[in-house]
Amino acid sequence: MKTVAISILGTVLDKRGKRGKRWDKWRPTVSMFQHDDLMIDRLDLVFDRNSQRLADQVTEDIYHASPETKVVHHYVNFEHPWDFETVYSELLDFCRSYTFKPSREQYLTHITTGTHVAQICLYLLTEAGYLPGKLLQTSPPRKNSAGENETHSGKNQSSAGEYQIIDLDLSKYDQIASRFQKEHKEGTSYLKGGIETNNPAFNTMIEQLEKVSVRSNEPILITGPTGAGKSQLAQRVYELRKHRGIIEGNLVAVNCATLRGENAMSALFGHKKGAFTGATTDRPGLLKEADQGLLFLDEIGELGIDEQAMLLRAIEDKRFIPFGADKETSSNFQLIAGTNKDLAKYAHEGKFREDLLARIDLWEYNLPSLKERPEDIEPNIEYEIEKFASKSGQLISFNKTARDIYLSFSQSPEAKWSANFRDLNASITRLGTLADGGRITAGLVKEEIDRLKTKWKVSKQSNDNPIEMTKDLIGEARFNHLDLYDQIILAGITKVCRNSNSMAEAGRTLFNQSRTTKKSTNDSHRVRQLLEKYGVSFDELNR
Template sequence: MKPIHVITFLGTQLDSGNGAGRWEKWRPTVALTQHEDMEVARLDLLLTGPSHRALAERVRADIGTVSPATEVVLHELAVDDPWDFDVVYTQLFDWARAQAFDTEAAQYWAHITTGTHVAQICLFLLTESRVLPGVLCQTSPPKRQREGAAGAYTLIDLDLSRYDAIAQRHAADQRDAVAFLKSGIATRNARFNALIDEVERVAVRSTAPVLFVGPTGAGKSFLARRMHELKKSRHQINGAFVEVNCATLRGDGAASTLFGHKRGAFTGAATDRPGLLRAADGGLLFLDEIGELGADEQAMLLMAIEDKRFYPLGSDREVTSDFQLVAGTNRDLRAEVAAGRFREDLFSRINLWTYELPGLAGRPEDIEPNVDYLLTRHAQASRRAARFNVEARRAYLRFAQSGEALWRGNFRDLYASVTRLATLAEGGRITEPLVVAEIKRLRWMWTRDSAVAAPGARASGGSPGAMAVDAASVDLADFYDEAALEQIDLFDRVQLQGVIAVCQRSRTLSDAGRQLYQASRAQRAALNDSDRLRKYLAKFNLSWDRVSTR
């Protein structure tokens, strides 16, 4: 067996005593060296001040009497108040770091019976964190005191992996947390399940920014909210969940919404506004479509993430907010950085934990459990259960899991589809005719989404609600003077009018991009419609802000 090295604080009360009578009492430090079944090779005796030097020397001499083979080394720590946690911990930590521990040559015991409760806690914490590389040792007096009685000792190994029952409990706790993040949905896609497993570990162990990348409707917002709820249930966070879609922020309103403003900071700023970053203090801030933020907002956000402080608009006084950031985007931010549209330092800061959420079409095996989950949710909300009959369920899943089902809106499309079926189900039964009608509706919807007609013509299909691109309503003279307009070919003018018309009827750059490039999306591995549209407009010296506000 390896030699035993004990680390212990001197017990100014328990270890004290003078004269022959001291041997009639149980003194923990001396008693630890009196056990016949083990021998202490070295004992590091820690003192919290010079006033205890005489007692320490007495203890060392007594140990030499009962265990001559034990080397006792005294260490005086600069501790004025042994009940000051900060001082005791710092002194003990620095002492431990200065030691040349050799776990191959010796085994180390941290004796936690003597010293103040603060000293015992510090020994525990440093052993648990492996700064002191050993096990805890707890001693107790004998049931009946007699001269030379050693009492008992117990070793506690803080390596939890050594305890099967504890390891099983931690594993079960982790499984519960993963199930919580997935709302109990028994997803089957191996890639997605592995992703959620890691997100769970990061959620409960880290406060660093997390970035979710994926198409619209892939569940970025949902997963961010579940992360907040999980952390709150573990008492790791006590603030609110604050969500904002950055694609909806424009001009001064963007900075004001996020960082707040002082009254009079800009036209219309009639009162002070705290901003969403301050609302998220102590909680979790979810910035969806973070790639849509302007350059100024990106710089301000970087400061807020790194320093937990920022200036509201119009204020010369900093405010603070300690929040965890979760960001979402459907863009490739690496490409945005390369193009100079997204700050490289901000991307580096939020790119510590990046997860790409697959779209629903890439997880066909997960459609069935999600359908069952949505039916359960609908029943709870409406107090009216709905179920597929066998033929209807088979027909719906066959289509939903096929390549024909595009699920461009991902879970939003699936939610809408299941809601329609459950609402129309007579007697709570979803029948095959209902499924056939729903499949037709989905086909029509996805066909409509991919059909943006040529300028001046109606969208193809003639389906109810099909939209026309009214290019004639766009006057290019609003954007160019006569000389500049003459430099644009007639072909490009007609096409540009149609593009601007789509932009003017769309809420966001991403929305316009999806409409304009919908037909070719299925053939592309990387989807960045907004970037394609931005580059198209830039070719004609236009920007989204300019064409969307006309």
């Protein structure tokens, strides 16, 4: 593990003393290399171009004090060195452009040089994790009783002074640690793909996920229906973590539904040559490929029990045995799991290991379906239009009438959005492709609405599982909050409502016996009252 120091050039203190006399003066940057017990392999020296001559002199002196140390120059323009916002912005840009390698290098942030504003900014950036390492504080030599510098033997000259390495344990500073609201907002916006979403529950979830993404390396479980954006969210978590220097490896993503039998073991954990018929070479496996990076296992509920057991150990110990091998291998990966299944139910039925579920659901986030977020449909339409334009190189837009028709339909009970954002993406792609001159007209929108209705009608007729159908219609979160008894009852009501053209027709089916004993019946009212008990409407179940 190499030690790397990051330091701002001291334009005053590092310039003390002329010619050979400079070695009699304490110079903070040079002093770091005058201690026998502080070994630094590389110094990343930060300064503006006006200080190049001084930087060259300091670099030469560091070579004489510590020939094994490499000095790398970084130019940063501190246009207003006493303005906090300007300095912080410049140093934050430096951090973002810096390639951190935490698995191979440990970092020391020197906070003695630069203006007091710069020193404060370096502290805050280290405390927030943008500079992943410890603080290094250097100070002049102490005076003895005669008022002279205390001298040292060998490499430690009288100008060496003292140093202190400070390891910031953030848990000690919970009450006083500053929080960077601007950076937090940028992080949450990034996780949302830059879309200004309006759903309060979704926004709250993303705000917490941003904190977890940069503060925790524990597994994250993302649940939600197909097409809700689980893969895209995992991709953004990975990019945010890599951007902050938390991980340096690759994102390795796999849909577990595609893994079966020996192929599952081999794909995940690798295999040795000859482990089975067709294994003509060694294979490292996906877990190994994700070393120092992030592994995204989508549809984790589809994994076999044997693979689940090996995965659990790999998560806890970072070690596993490739298929056909007799020795363990290791991989230090971070995990995000995705599923559209009820894993708790799977665990109860013996289809999913309870211990694995307990390990991966420390941070669980449920992505709501598109129809559960009607207020977010409009900004997502804008996002899809921009994405189409970027991909096709063709600008497109709705005329006012077409936009009003499309938006009204997309937020209505008629819009099922059964494949969620995949449906929306496909819809905008079709509209953009057919738009002459890049203008989406009312005629095109009406054709697209008919196309969507037909598609969803076929999907509705093909769904013969009333429980899954109900869960899909009202959202898994709402459905799972009902007792099993109520889930069964509501599923039966849903099936009747979807086969009826009106509440009156549904009422005649549901109350076929009791209605015959009444002198006057209002079947629609009875159905409405029944549905209100479960917080749903006829239109919602019959969309």
